[in-house]
Amino acid sequence: MHHRLILFASLLAGLAQAQSNTRFLQVTKWQGTYNYKISMKGTQGGASYTIDGEITGTFVVEKDPAKPLRWTGNIISETGSFKLQASSQNGCAATDSFTGAPPLKNTTKEKDVLVNFYPEAWTMHLYRSNIPGAYSRDFCGALLNMNINQSVPVDTPEKAYPASGLAINESFTATTGNVSSVMANASVSLQTLTWQCNVKLQPDGLEEYTLDVESGAYDSWRPTATPSAPWDGDPIDLSATLRLKSGGTPKATVDRFVWELVDTSSEPGISINFPSRATDRDLDMVFQPLEGQTPADDRLQKVTADSPPGLSNSARVVPRDWGGWSTLRVTAYVHNGHTVIGEYKGSGSKDVRLPKRASGSFTAEAWKKANGVTAGDQSDADSTPNGDGAAGDGLTLYEEYRGFYENGKHKEGNPKVKDYFLRNGVGATGEGGAILFGMITDLAVHYRLTPTEFDVDGRVINSNYSASPHVVDQHGVWMHFADFDGFAQAVSDGSGPSTPKHILYVGVPAGGIRARATAGPNFDYPSVSIAHELLHTVNVFHHGEGDQEVTWTASGANIVESSASGSTTIRVFDEKTGQDATSGWIAYMNRLGVTTMPQYIGQPSSQHSGVENCVMRYDIAGAYTSKADPTIRYIPKPGEIPGVRLCSSSTGDGVNAAGRSPQPRYFDARSGRGGCKNQILVNDRITAPRR
Secondary structure, three states: OOEEEEEEOEOOOOOOOOOOOHHHHOOOEEEEEEEEEEEEEEEEOOEEEEEEEEEEEEEEEEEOOOOOOEEEEEEEEEEEEEEEEEEOOOOOEEEEEEEEOOOOOOOOOOOOEEEEEOOOOEEEEEEOOOOOOEEEEEEOOEEEEEEOOOOEEEOOOOEOOOOOOOOEEEEEEEEEOOEEEEEOOEEEEEEEEEEEEEEEEEEOOOOOEEEEEEOOOOOOOOOOOOOOOOOOOOOEEEEEEEEEOOOOOOOOOEEEEEEEEEOOOOOOOOOOOOOOOOOOOOOOEEEOOOOOEEEOOOOOOEEEEOOOOEOEEEEEEEEOOOOOOEEEEEEEEEOOOOEEEOEEOOOOOOOEEEOOOOOOOOOOHHHHHHHOOOOOOOOOOOOEOOOOOOOOOOOOHHHHHHOEEEOOEEEOOOOOEOEEEEEEOOOHHHHHHHHHHHHHHOOEEEOEOOOOOOOOOOOEOOOOOOOOOOOOOOEOEEEEEEOOOOOOEEEEOOOOOOOHHHEEEEEEEOOOOOOOOOOOOOOOHHHHHHHHHHHHOOOOOOOOOOOEEEEEEEEOOEEEEEEOOEEEEEEEEEOOOOOEOHHHHHHHHHHHOOOEEEEEEEOOOOOOOOOOOEOOOOOOOOEEEOOOOOOEEEEOOOOOOOOOEOOOOOOOOHHHOOOOOOOOOOOOOOOOOOOHHHHOOOOOOOOOOOO
């Protein structure tokens, strides 16, 4: 059977524009291979036939000097194998195989192969001869002779040039019908003939290139910014060098380098909180054109370098956001028409991610390594302090990395320590409380936020985001002077102690907080009072509830205690001596010229209960109720001492210890309270439990 295989190529569907043939015209000699499988089916009389075959060959073509778009050559080697299967109506069947001896030389053409590189598509024509000899077989008692001498034309659809490089590797399937062969000198109708073909072309002797992108800073560089427009941070310089794949220096030069930044971020502001509530969408990375480079767009996302010709070029990328990201691409247009896309040296990737980061991540690998984390950008897994066991502080790993501004300076979050943000509007008065709060909670407390870093209306610390990983609007706390009398107070939206989202503000009395001794000489009472209120903003509760504000009235030799629940006659005892001191209190009131005076009565398992040296324990009780006789009030001697630590147990100690005489003042903390370290919750993403 004489075969003529015509392989055409056509434009790839979906390409925006045709690929040029320029780079292919520079190649003077090509090496190629082809492999095609043939399936023919037909009938003769009452018998059915199937012939399956496979032909593989190699060839070389060279440029025709007389015709610039034409390359011609010959088959170097070829093998062909075929399998015959036949069956008749009476059930007789036969199967046999035969192989054509290589080479299957063309007998009618001077050249076996013709390749054309047209402006928008390439074609290849393969001229093949008969497979030598005849085939004979005894088929069900009859001698069958098969002379393979039938010419079968095949036309295939076109294919286009590859998008890059010079290697061509194309596969296709074609079907023809209504062809015939000769078997036993009788006509056999081959209703179906199918070709499955693969053709490969590679340049022979042409330089093959790599374009290596490098930077000495790439492994360690991360984006930065400055807090004033245009926000330019520390740039990264990169180079691209054309090299031979085999090593050595190319003979050709590069006419033009094109550098591009694609998929560049445009997050509002330059950090999660600066400028506060930013709305800009400026690009976070741009080129700074170097000598000989021309910006190709007004957004500085593309620059070209046309001269002088050479093998290397450099580019400078300037960041404008602490968390910015982009992808760098560089293309070299070689003088011989070859186009080479750069890869970061040794990576095999044509996308150079800035900063160096994992696929799908916006966080610099260098920062992750320095902080000992491997989690994804969305992770919020800060574990210190453990608090109530809920991980995280409302900031994603990416937001910790992008960081924030505090008092005009950029800071990064610690992905292992929970961050807490406070706008201190009471100056030095609030600093001691904020410092004590940070010390006893192990939170990273940022209390020096300025108006441009923290918006007191919205109070969201990470409001500057668009496409970046964000799981919740995490709030900070606003502390300012208020019309309170003597004590600071955390004012919520009705939720009581909660996470920062539900705390409207912490008010500090404009007239100040009176001084008194504390259990820690390094911290004054205003600091203790403020730390106590700040703990309410991370869902820490009192040790209990139920202490009472009452009125004592002198009535003859008695004292009547009045409260919202009614009045009762009481006796007052000195805790230290155990003596009845009722008459002494009446005398004291007479000296003051009053018959009534307010008093604060501590009750069992209420605000004054639990661990004595805890900031969350109340310290204002002037008396407490006897457990044995509800009409007796003990006067604490000495009085209550404000605590400066944070408890981790609900069991009373010190003045509340079991076995104390005449009794524990206020006993253990109420069930579910105390153990204040185990209540801390700063993450607004989590619904704060009530206690």
